[in-house]
Amino acid sequence: MRSSVLILVVLAATVNCAFVYNEALATEEAALSFAAYCPDTAINTWTVGYVTTNYPNIEKPLVFENNIAGTKGYIAYNPTYNAITVVFRGSSNIQNWLDNIQFDKVDYNTACNCQVHSGFLDAFNSIKPQVDSLFTKYRGMYPKAIIHVTGHSLGAAMATLYTTELAIAGYTVQLSTFGLPRVGDTAYYNYFSSFTKVTHFRVVHDKDVVPHVPPENFGFNHVDREIWYHRSSYTICQLDEDPNCSDSVLVPSIQDHLSYMGWSSTVDC
Numbered sequence: 110m111r112s113s114v115l116i117l118v119v120l121a122a123t124v125n126c127a128f129v130y131n132e133a134l135a136t137e138e139a140a141l142s143f144a145a146y147c148p149d150t151a152i153n154t155w156t157v158g159y160v161t162t163n164y165p166n167i168e169k170p171l172v173f174e175n176n177i178a179g180t181k182g183y184i185a186y187n188p189t190y191n192a193i194t195v196v197f198r199g200s201s202n203i204q205n206w207l208d209n210i211q212f213d214k215v216d217y218n219t220a221c222n223c224q225v226h227s228g229f230l231d232a233f234n235s236i237k238p239q240v241d242s243l244f245t246k247y248r249g250m251y252p253k254a255i256i257h258v259t260g261h262s263l264g265a266a267m268a269t270l271y272t273t274e275l276a277i278a279g280y281t282v283q284l285s286t287f288g289l290p291r292v293g294d295t296a297y298y299n300y301f302s303s304f305t306k307v308t309h310f311r312v313v314h315d316k317d318v319v320p321h322v323p324p325e326n327f328g329f330n331h332v333d334r335e336i337w338y339h340r341s342s343y344t345i346c347q348l349d350e351d352p353n354c355s356d357s358v359l360v361p362s363i364q365d366h367l368s369y370m371g372w373s374s375t376v377d378c
Contacts, residue, residue, distance in 0.1 A: 128308075130336055130345055134190070135310050137164055138285035139370035142261040145182055145198035147378035149174065152183050158377030167194075169250075173243055178235035182264065184243045186250070192257040192283070193247045195240065195271065199262025199288070199374075203319070203366060206263065212327040214294060220277075223296035226323060229266040240271060257283045261374065262319055262366065265289035269301075269309075269332065276304035284309040287369045288319045291329035298330045298349055313354070314369050315339045318361035325350065338370075 144152060144160040149172045151157050155165075170185035182197040200206035214224035247254075256275065260268035265286035272284040289311050293301075301307070313320050313335055323329045335346035337354040346354035367374045 128334055128345070130310060132343075134283070135285055135312055135336070136370040136372075137187075137189070138194075138257065138259040138310075139261070139287050139312070140164060140372050141167070141185075141187075141194060141196050142199075142259050142264060142285075142287055143369075143372050143374050143376050144378070145196050145260070145264060146201070146374060147376050151378040156378065159372070160376060160378075164189075169247075171243060173236055173239035175235040175239075178232060180232050180236045180267070182236065182240070182260070182267070184240070184247055186247065186254065187257065190257065191251075191254050193244070193251055193254045194257040194259065195244065195268070197258075197260035197264035197267040197271070199260065199264040203262060203363060210322060212323040212329075214328065217293065217297060217300075221296060221300035223293055223300050224328075225270065225293035225297055226266070226291070226329070229263070229290070229292055230270060232263060233267040233270040236267075237271075237274075255283065256280055257285070259285040259287075261287040261369065263290075266292050272307060272309075273301060273304070276301075276307050279306075281306040282308070285312070286310070287312050288314065288317050288366050289331070290319050290322050291325070291331050293330070293332075294328050295330045298332050301332045309334055310336055312336045312338065312369060314365045315355075316358045316360065316362040317355070317365040318363050319366050320355055321358070321361050 140160045144157040147157045168186040172183045174181040184195050187194045213227040215227040217223050217225045258268045258272045269292050272282050275282050337344045
């Protein structure tokens, strides 16, 4: 028993040493995620208020959207990181989304024998064909670029599912999510964690309510790696559901969901 505990401690220490959090990247990706709430024309011309002011060098942004499903995002090239960046928008009405969210799970794929939230998967599948087509196009335009995927709220869930698809295809991906809800069950967590070419910053703003849904007691589990911002600082949390991080919050807040990394979801566009 003692040897097993020792192995687990060593493995945890190894993971902690390998993980490097890039706060500057997270700050930029949060801004890019909020830009997804802007009108299509503003995104395509990169006239997205404070986001453009702070990050003017984003190139060739192009919106993808499913008006029937109400899902949206955009793809762009970020020369600062030489990255093809895929951004998924969250729900346009967070209170309505929280009021109507269901906790149903569906099978994800036969390889993982895992389940994910049915609504998140439906949302992702509604725009997947457009995203796949645009990604292939941008890979042709920028063949040496790395891959960044990001999103806020529901957009964070879709970003996580898209990153899983890219990881299955063998790509190296930097995933940055903000206010991510729980996407799948424990088996999905294990499956997601098996992709060693994926680095994930799961940023949580203090008492944000969305990371607390769907509840753990409905069989859902967060994916790694939580970065919990609280008390004017941040904590790089331990694996999955760390009781010393946002999982310790007893009274969550919708207000904390509406701003991340110093940016507001109300973009002046």
